[in-house]
Each structure stands twice: as C-alpha cells, then as structure tokens.
Amino acid sequence: MSYPTDRPATWFVTGASRGLGLELVVALLERGDRVAATTRSLERLTGALEGRADTADLLALEVDLRDAAAVDGAVRATTERFGALDVVVNNAGYGFLAAVEETSEADVRAMLDVAVVGAWNVLRSALPVMRAHRSGHVVTVSSVLGLTAVPGWALYCAGKFALEGLSEALAAEVADLGIDVTIVEPGYFRTDFLSTDSLALPADTSGDYPAIRAMVRDHLALQGSQLGDPVRGAARIVAGVVEGGGPLRQVLGSDAHAYATAKVEALRENLDRTRDTASLTDF
Template sequence: MSYPTDRPATWFVTGTSRGLGLELVRLLLERGDRVAATTRSVERLASSLDGTATTNLLPLEVDLTSPTEVEAAVARTVETFGGLDVVVNNAGYGYLGAVEETPAEDVRTMFDVQVHGTWNVLRSALPPMRAAGSGHLVNVSSVLGLLPFPGWGLYVAAKHALEGLTGSLAAEVAGFGIRVTLVEPGYMRTDFLTPHSLVLPGDTVEGYASIREMTSAHQAMPGTQLGDPARAAAAIVRVVESGDAPLHQLLGSDTLSLVEGQLEALRADLEASRTLAVTTDVPA
C-alpha cells in the first residue's frame, strides 16, 4: 500500500485557492497531514484559509506552465517534509464557446494549464516517488473527460488529453509501486461557472444560438449543482487511502448518469461500425 499509515502523509496539491482544491487542503490540514499547496497567489490562498498558519502547510506561488518553477516547488516540498506521498493535479478552469469561435491563443493557453502544467508536475514528482518505491498520483479530470458536449469543445479536448495521458502513465509506473487515479466529478457547487473560473471567447460567431443559450443556463447554475466540493475532497482522500481505487473514479450521480448514456452511445457506434470495420483487414 503506497499510503503511509505510520506518519502524516505529504500531499502536493495544485489549484488550491478555490473550490475543490481549497476544500481538499482544509481537510488534509484538519487530518494533520502535510500539504504543499500551489496557487497563483499566496495571499489569496491565505485569505481563503482564513489566515490558517501551521507548519504542516507549505504555500507555494507557482506558474504551473513553467517547468523550472514546478521542479523547484516539488524539490522544496521534498526538502521541507522529507518526501512526497500524494500528488493531486487539480488546477484548471472552464471555457464555454463553439469550436469555430475559439481563437488559437485560447487553445494554447488552455493546453498550457490543463495538459502541459500537469505534465510538468508529473515529471518533477515521479523521480522522488520512484526512488521511494511508492506514491499516488491523482489527476482531476471531469465528466467531460469521458464524453463530448457542445459548447465545451476546448475544455473537453484538454480533459480528453489528460485522460489519455493518465491511462498511459498508470501502466508505465505500476511496476514502481506508484498508483494513479483519474477523478471525474460532475457539476459541483464551486465558482467554476463564475467569471473567476469560466472563460468565454472574446468574439462570438453569429448563428450559434444554442451555445449562447447554454452559456446563459450555465451562468445561472451556481448554487444549484448537485456536487458538494467538501464531500468530493473527502472522496479523494478515501480513494488514496483505500489503495485499490479504479483508474476512473467517477464522482456525482450526474456523472454516473451521463457516462452510462455515453457508454450506450459508444456501444451503438461499435455495432454500427462492425460490418465495415472488418473489410479493411488484409485478406487472409
């Protein structure tokens, strides 16, 4: 089992100023675990934690898109706490707009944060974990990492990339005693759908009335989502402590329903493809 039972665990968590990341940091500190919490603003994190001061908290202002900064942050964590047990890649933001109206700069920025940033953390965290022969890597994806959704093309693309990366990673590091989990939550009562965390395209394209309606509906959603971020944080801790969680850990009844529908659609496509698929084999 890669989670320590004889001492406080050391966690490295990204995206901790708000939402799920903040709730996870609060819970871990309450448990007595040691937490390196990355943020774009240490001041905002301190304010979010109501000025909580503890030797178990190492706040780190890090640009996750910078390999050098990430490497230094992980090194400081190991130096401060003597090791690294769990990494939670949680940093990210939403983007709601049609594929046609999403500019190239927005695409690059999204992938820099959601994919390249996660990759930077993984590259830096793996050496000490391999040396220890243990550890747990948790990548926070989304229900939209498992299914497409109109208007969310950029966010979906980044989360699908994260899903593929994580699946490959899990197979690569299993022999080192390192566990890997994708956490896939549905809608939670965080500020994800507010201007703090949701980006819209600067210019829209006429004709996408359904996307505009969806945007308005999502902007009106905060406070009505099914998911509780504090409960989701507790679920992540259970995933790590259990030692036998599946690669894909879904969170939320809405996620279960949507993914079940996606599986049925994929099965229908498989059957519809079967006759033509076998015609492309080299003749025996």
C-alpha cells in the same frame, strides 16, 4: 498500499486556492497530513484558508505550472520541507465556453498549457521522487467532460480528454513501480467554477450559435445550485487514496455517473453498428 501508515502523508496539490482543490487542502490539513499547495495567488489561498484550517503543516507556493523550472523548484521545496512526497494531485484548470470556431489560437494555447503542459511538468518533477521510493499516488482531477463532450465545451473537453489519455498510459507505466494512479471525474460541484472568476468566454462570438449562447447563460445562472458538495467530493478523493485499491476512474456525482453511462451506451451502439465493416480494411 502506497499510502504511508507510519507518518503523516505529504501531498502536493495544484490549483489549491478555490473549488475542489481548496476543499482538498482543508480536508488534508484537518486530518493531520502535510500539504504543499500551489496557486497563482498566495494572497487568495491564504485568505481562503483563514479560519478554516491550521496551516502549520502547509507549504503555500506561488507557481506558474507552465514553467517547468518553477515546478521543479516547488517539488524540491516540498521534499526539503517535509522529507517526502507521497501524493500528487493535478487539479489546476479552468472552464471555457465557446463554439470551436470562436476559440482563438491564444485561447487554445492558454488552456492546454495549464491543463496539459502544467500537469505534465508536475509529473516529470514528481515521478522521479516517487520512483526512487517505489511508492506514491498520482491523482488527476479530470471531469466527466473528459469522457464525453457537449457543444460549447470543446476546448475544455480537449484538455480533459488529453489528461485522461496521459493518465491512463501513466497508470500502466508505473504499475510495477509501486505508484498508483486515479483519474477523478466530477460532475457539477457547488464551487465558483461556473462563475466568471473561473470560466473564460471568447472575445468574439457568432450569431449562428444561439444554442451555445443560451447554454452559457444557463450555466452562469446555475452557479450556487450545482448538485455536488465540494466538501464531500474532497473527502471521497482523500478516502480513495488512503484506502487504495480503487478503480482507475473515480466518478463523483450522480450527474457525472449518468453522463458517463450514456457515453458508454452510445459507444457500444457505435461499435455494434461497425462490427461487420471494421474488418474490411484488414489485409
């Protein structure tokens, strides 16, 4: 088991000032672990934690994850403060709702820089520390939309699909180094993710996508009635790490399980239909 049993564990959590990231930080501090929490706004993080948790074992860090040097500094500050680094949670990200052609070059780069490049920067900084101790756990907070795609979520799905591939390859690379990897795939959780604070929209839209405009309205109206409980979600993420030995993918929410199951069934049907033609390109 990579989780330490002789001392409080040290966690490094990105995207910690809201949503599942915030609930995870609260849960970890309540259980007595030590937490380095990164955010784009220290004021928002400290305000969100006020009255919810004892912050004596919290290292709050304002970090732009796109800046590799800044990430290096954050990981170094973590090990200097706590003397260890046991669990890394790549959680930072945001939503984007638009048709493919409505996403600008700037939209694409901004999304992938945070969701993919930022996660990669954290891994490059943290893995050498874990590898030196032959122990550790990497948690990638993906989404069920990292397994399946729906209209209007193409850019968000692109980032999450990339994280899935990165994490699946990483799991095989570090399996013999005492480092575990878990990909968390939540469904809709009752956070502010579907609010305009966390959800980006395109600057220009086309009248030829009325279904996507309707979907955007429906999703914004869904805020506050999502099925998933973020406190329970955070608890399951912690339990998965502490218990160890779980599957590569941790699906959170019955809605996520239904979406993922439908994708597997559709993929199986696709494979069945191409069984007889796949070999036609072999020498």
